[in-house]
Amino acid sequence: xxxxxxxxxxxxxxxxxxxxxxxxxxxxxxxxxxxxxxxxxxxxxxxxxxxxxxxxxxxxxxxxxxxxxxxxxxxxxxxxxxxxxxxxxxxxxxxxxxxxxxxxxxxxxxxxxxxxxxxxxxxxxxxxxxxxxxxxxxxxxxxxxxxxxxxxxxxxxxxxxxxxxxxxxxxxxxxxxxxxxxxxxxxxxxxxxxxxxxxxxxxxxxxxxxxxxxxxxxxxxxxxxxxxxxxxxxxxxxxxxxxxxxxxxxxxxxxxxxxxxxxxxxxxxxxxxxxxxxxxxxxxxxxxxxxxxxxxxxxxxxxxxxxxxxxxxxxxxxxxxxxxxxxxxxxxxxxxxxxxxxxxxxxxxxxxxxxxxxxxxxxxxxxxxxxxxxxxxxxxxxxxxxxxxxxxxxxxxxxxxxxxxxxxxxxxxxxxxxxxxxxxx
Numbered sequence: 316x317x318x319x320x321x322x323x324x325x326x327x328x329x330x331x332x333x334x335x336x337x338x339x340x341x342x343x344x345x346x347x348x349x350x351x352x353x354x355x356x357x358x359x360x361x362x363x364x365x366x367x368x369x370x371x372x373x374x375x376x377x378x379x380x381x382x383x384x385x386x387x388x389x390x391x392x393x394x395x396x397x398x399x400x401x402x403x404x405x406x407x408x409x410x411x412x413x414x415x416x417x418x419x420x421x422x423x424x425x426x427x428x429x430x431x432x433x434x435x436x437x438x439x440x441x442x443x444x445x446x447x448x449x450x451x452x453x454x455x456x457x458x459x460x461x462x463x464x465x466x467x468x469x470x471x472x473x474x475x476x477x478x479x480x481x482x483x484x485x486x487x488x489x490x491x492x493x494x495x496x497x498x499x500x501x502x503x504x505x506x507x508x509x510x511x512x513x514x515x516x517x518x519x520x521x522x523x524x525x526x527x528x529x530x531x532x533x534x535x536x537x538x539x540x541x542x543x544x545x546x547x548x549x550x551x552x553x554x555x556x557x558x559x560x561x562x563x564x565x566x567x568x569x570x571x572x573x574x575x576x577x578x579x580x581x582x583x584x585x586x587x588x589x590x591x592x593x594x595x596x597x598x599x600x601x602x603x604x605x606x607x608x609x610x611x612x613x614x615x616x617x618x619x620x621x622x623x624x625x626x627x628x629x630x631x632x633x634x635x636x637x638x639x640x641x642x643x644x645x646x647x648x649x650x651x652x653x654x655x656x657x658x659x660x661x662x663x664x665x666x667x668x669x670x671x672x673x674x675x676x677x678x679x680x681x682x683x684x685x686x687x688x689x690x691x692x693x694x695x696x697x698x699x700x701x702x703x704x705x706x707x708x709x710x711x712x713x714x715x716x717x718x719x720x721x722x723x724x725x726x727x728x729x730x731x732x733x734x735x736x737x738x739x740x
């Protein structure tokens with residue numbers, strides 16, 4: 316009797332709790348999953364199979380997809396949300412036992428368990444990063460920020476739109492435009508900080524300077540922003556000059572830890588806490604507290620987890636392709652660390668639904684501008700963005716991650732918080 320080699324599709328189908336929820340086609344001609352699915356996942360070659368087998372879960376899938384060894388038909392690579400909804404909601408990988416692992420090796424071949432070289436878009440693994448500096452050291456933080464942000468300002472313009480704002484917007488209505496929602500976000504933060512003409516604002520992790528420009532233009536403050544991205548700082552300063560705000564607004568390439576200025580009336584931290592490391596929260600919020608005048612406010616805007624006990628580090632895909640060394644925790648940890656630094660917490664709210672809407676708009680922008688985006692970055696990099704933004708949208712919708720505003724006040728020695736009896740924002 317001839318010894319037939321097992322087919323790939325049914326072998327991989329057996330590794331899923333309920334099998335493939337979309338059509339799956341392998342390079343050996345085998346198929347699995349519903350034939351009438353609007354989406355088809357096609358594994359094109361042995362390298363793609365090796366990626367999937369040597370890094371089970373999101374990392375192996377990402378490697379095969381980014382390298383072009385695995386394709387998904389039926390969705391645009393800039394906005395694969397619909398297919399990813401099926402994949403993440405309906406396809407759960409089993410945890411195979413020893414006997415199943417042996418059978419898998421026999422079925423698919425030992426040669427497919429040799430890890431191929433990762434795609435060029437992938438960042439170094441944690442152990443390699445450790446050789447280049449301690450986690451969240453100034454050098455390593457700068458390299459992590461450079462990996463994600465110093466890609467191409469034009470690419471970010473195509474994805475983020477004219478506001479160049481890479482943080483959660485606040486949608487006044489579900490049909491508001493992305494630009495309207497980003498404007499509303501900055502205005503909400505300005506009102507939470509009770510900004511008024513002549514105030515000094517420090518924007519930590521200011522990105523392309525959206526908060527700095529909005530506060531200077533609409534609230535008459537003197538604003539200083541700092542970022543660890545050269546690309547962001549150069550673009551932001553040029554835009555400040557273009558808008559005629561140079562007398563009131565400045566953005567520097569600067570590690571916040573090296574900032575000497577003090578006596579600010581307000582501090583905004585929009586999307587920075589995710590990058591600094593939970594062990595550094597005490598120093599970070601202590602730094603902010605020390606740089607505020609009595610009666611000053613700090614608004615911390617960051618992605619959080621629904622629990623303070625969940626793992627802090629991101630999954631393998633996010634860590635290698637999107638935010639190296641990024642960490643998330645529950646809002647309770649943020650509140651505790653701000654309180655321990657001396658802040659009186661006056662307000663907190665979750666805006667996770669707004670981030671899902673923000674990501675939807677970014678994915679639509681990427682899909683619409685796909686051809687021009689590929690003139691700025693590799694196709695693999697663009698695929699990373701589409702997959703990560705669509706997956707993040709799902710995570711916010713499913714309450715796997717959240718987005719919190721936490722507002723703290725540095726009271727005077729006599730306890731005056733300069734705060735109204737009821738919130739005025």
